[in-house]
Each structure stands twice: as C-alpha cells, then as structure tokens.
Amino acid sequence: MTHIALHFLIPLIVALAFYRGRWRNAFLILIATMVVDVDHLLADPIYDPMRCSIGFHPLHTGPAILLYVLMFALPLLTRREVDQGHLEATPRAIHLIGLGLLIHMALDWTDCLPWFPT
Numbered sequence: 001m002t003h004i005a006l007h008f009l010i011p012l013i014v015a016l017a018f019y020r021g022r023w024r025n026a027f028l029i030l031i032a033t034m035v036v037d038v039d040h041l042l043a044d045p046i047y048d049p050m051r052c053s054i055g056f057h058p059l060h061t062g063p064a065i066l067l068y069v070l071m072f073a074l075p076l077l078t079r080r081e082v083d084q085g086h087l088e089a090t091p092r093a094i095h096l097i098g099l100g101l102l103i104h105m106a107l108d109w110t111d112c113l114p115w116f117p118t
Contacts, residue, residue, distance in 0.1 A: 006107050007034055011100060019096075026096055033100030036060075052112035054105065065105050071098025 011030035019026035039057040040046055053060045075091035075098075 003107065003111065006110075007031075007104065010103055010107065014099070014103065029093060029096040030100035030103065033097055033104055036101055036104055053108040054112055060105065060108060065102075068098050068101035068105065071095070072102055073098070 008031065012027055015023040015027035015030060036059045037057075039059040040053070043051075043057060055061055058064065071094050075095040079091065
C-alpha cells in the first residue's frame, strides 16, 4: 500500500517543487506514466509481492530505462525556449514523460531492496 501511495505522492512533490507554474499539468503527466505497468499483465502471476519488477517486466528493463533517461535529458540538452525559460510544449511533455517513467522505475526498484519497507 505504501508503494502505491508513493507513486502518487512523489510525483506531486516533484511537480510542486520543480514545475510550480504548471504543477497540475506536470503532475497529470507524471501520474499518467503509471500506464507503464501494463507490462505486468504479461507476467504469471500478474502480481507477485515478492517479485522485483526491474529487469523482469519488458518496460522495466535496462534498455527501456535508458530510453526513459534519453526522454528526460534530450529535451533539456536541445532546449528551445519559448518564454521565460520554458520548453516548447512537445519537448516539455517528452521531458515530463521521461521523468515520470524514471520516478516510477526508482520507486519500483525499492521493491528490490530487502530492507526497504513497501
């Protein structure tokens, strides 16, 4: 239960802290990335509280996580600002999707730690 709550709480904190002017939009995009868990439907059983998602589910593997890093970083590295230092809409959305997926992977990784309460 704590794990699921963190999937909402951490994106809210990040949105409020780093995207204050557009925190609602940022929060919705960060939350929408939870759709990445659709790959859990490929597993048998679908839910196993003792299973580490990282490296097990296709969208939770190293190559996928590398793509999420690129989605997060490339819009920042190739930024084209439109007003007051903000990214254009599409690069901003890609950046936020990458960030949401990285937050999701980090939270799922905590399930892999034997000492972390989830």
